Amino acid sequence: MTSGLAVESLTVRYGGLVAVDDVSLEAPTGRITGLIGPNGAGKTTLFNASNGLVRPASGRVRLDGRDITRLPLARRAQLGLGRSFQRIELFNSLSVRQNVELGREGVLAGSMPWRQLFSRRSEQRTVAAAADEALVVCGLETFADRPAGALSTGNRRLVELARILAGGFHMLLLDEPSSGLDDRESERFGAILTHVVREREIGILLVEHHMELVLSVCHYLYVLDFGKLLFEGTPQDAVRSEVVRAAYLGTAA
């Protein structure tokens, strides 16, 4: 049993449309796994099924070997599955620091009413420490007191990442984190990802269109097309693969 996320023969249907068709993949901890494919290939749907926003028609989702297919969103997060969104989801009226703090605060609050009402003093220290560290890792110290809604797209992506890092999840699903970033920003983003995976032994499943970023940070790649798994292998193999070129790289270049 490996730790990390495993998707087994997953199928998701929207009405008559098959968005994800019998896909299996593994994203173990300690490495960055890329998931690429043209628009509408089913990448975000696969994410949504993995973390409980969409119910799959068949197949399983496992986290550290445990079947989480039927668990609700919050429960999966409590087990260590973190998630960022293609359309950045921040708490816009709160400050950057409050956003990042809520990363850990949320996991601690969980599902029990009493835990949602009050925090213990020791927890408050944990929250502050986790937020401090995440802010430093993402280089957001100078923005800590700014309202999150007022930042640029690049920094908003970083705030979302910092919030997930503060949550202490060991498996992250990142949905197109570099969209809206310029080259310099996405390079920096990639460096942060590589850093946290090495330091914390966490796993990342990365959906991304920015091929430079994918090729430079991912250890392993899956390619989806029309809901089906088209290819899996190292990034080097992917670049060489005729199938992948035809379906994806060819059109992107």
Add this chain to the structure above:
Amino acid sequence: MRTLRRRVRALLPYLVLGLVSGSIYGLTAMGLVLTYKTTGVFNFAHGAVATGAAYLFYELDAKRGLPWPIALALAVALIALLGGPLMEAIGSRLRRVPVATQVVATIGLLLAIQGIVVAIFGAVAMPFPAFLSSRTVRLPGVFVGIDQIVVFGVAAVLAVGLFVFFRSSRTGLSMQAVVDNPDLVGLRGTSAVRVRTVAWMVGLATAALSGVLLGPSVGLNAPFLTLLVVQAFGAAAVGGFASLPLVYVGGLLLGVAAAIAQKYVPGHQFLEGVPSSLPFAFLLAMMLIAPGRLARRTTGGRVPPPPARPLPPVVRRFGPVVVVGLAAAVPAVVGTKLPIYAGGAAYVVLFASLALLVRTSGQASLCHAGFAAVGASSFSHFTHGAGLPWALGLILAGLVAVPVGALVAIPAIRLSGIYLALGTFGFGVLLQQLVYRTHFMFGRSGPLPVPRPAGLDGDVAFYYVILTIAVLTCLVIAVLTRQRLGRLLHALADSPLALGAQGVDVNVTRVLVFCISAFFAAIAGALLAALSGSVDVAPFDPFQSLLYLVVLAVAGSGQLRAPVVAAALLAVVPAYIAGSDTLATYEPVVFGLSAVAIALAEGSRGELSALVRRGAERGRARIARGPAAARLERAT
């Protein structure tokens, strides 16, 4: 077999009645859904427009002596042609504000229109001029009025016409497109503004026409006609707030079900509220059967609410102390007006509990009057009825409302924004219709006696009792919102999705905040009841919940400041204005229009800040491209 046939025959007149009113409900609901789908703004004042039209028709036809076809055409045309552009101007700003603010604004409109009608024509219901022939014709098994045939026919033909218009005319098709992407419609040479204006005109015209058509059967009855919006959204629920034909069918079902219920109600007291609570039964049923159809709409493209303007530190630290000090000195100053201040203190409790829901967690609750009613009536049962000590009775009264709050939170789990507002309002009306009159609450034997605490029953002593409770409530809420719950609620208001993805079970959070809010609202209800010595259903009309929400919106920002200001506005200030009797009639108008104005100001601010942000991003992009590019751009 024969008895069955006789039974069916006995039902026929009710079926006719139901089809006639149902046809009108269906038409109104189609108008409501059409505007909602096209403009993105749900118009709570849809029924109030019907009220306005009915009275306008009455003025033109009965008082000015115009022939009815002209009066009808004039009333509908005036409302549609003047109202359409006005509502588009309002609506275009409302699209930028959070849904809770949208709800407040259109409810403000509702209160204002109804308030104006009542101020001009009086609150007493009047007979409506019977403008259609009331001769009857005999159909197989039943006599049908010509007026009934005409009303049914007109509504049905217009409904079909509306559907055809929406499906095949160029403007109608643009309406479907404008919801999805206003800019795209603009590109194709159709002005989104024009399309939305037409949608408003069509919606308003259906409302106005429905008001006039319903008039003869219900009379000039402002609250009743205003509640037409309730029938409309019951019908709209059947169509999933989307399918126009189904919406019309929903209207027919609603009308028929209500009429047939009417037949069986006499003689069964507990069924009395059934006909008027049917729309909510429909809504709740839709929520249970097909929750997907009422799925949460994302709030994309909306600006975050303005952060509460921080006060200077001195004011923040000493302000509460000064306010409490002043409040403590009130009995020495105000003389016989003291009970008014006692009421004000009780309202602080009510508004603080409402602010916790609306302000902090961004959920619109429209059944606070219901929570207060639960508190007031059960407090009487505990103290006067069961003889429990006063303080214990008060806490128990609060606790009784907790499961009620949890029950109301169920729609909050599935719905958000506008549907949540409708669901909670519906719950308030259901409570009033089905439970207020049972012996669990107020019963039917006159007002319930409500005691004051023994030994503290003088006006001054009791004022201090209420003040103490108000201060305690504010302290508890201040502590809660500063603790983890407060942070979770603020986050919930911004993005429930992100909060859930961080591991918080947001449904637990929602239920929790509704329970806490209901608890304090019930305490407030009990205090208000004890203040007046006895309590009946009148002060807890569901419309009061609308007024509470609007007054709180007018009272400005601040977790605790707004409740204090709101209580003062509602309970204390009117007592100091000369001729406060006439003022009382205009009160809903003033509050309603203020709420609209505030929402509009917020919408315009949103426009501004969006502009500023776009400008900043452009500037940033320019800098990223280097000085030469920036110079070049400046030069061109």
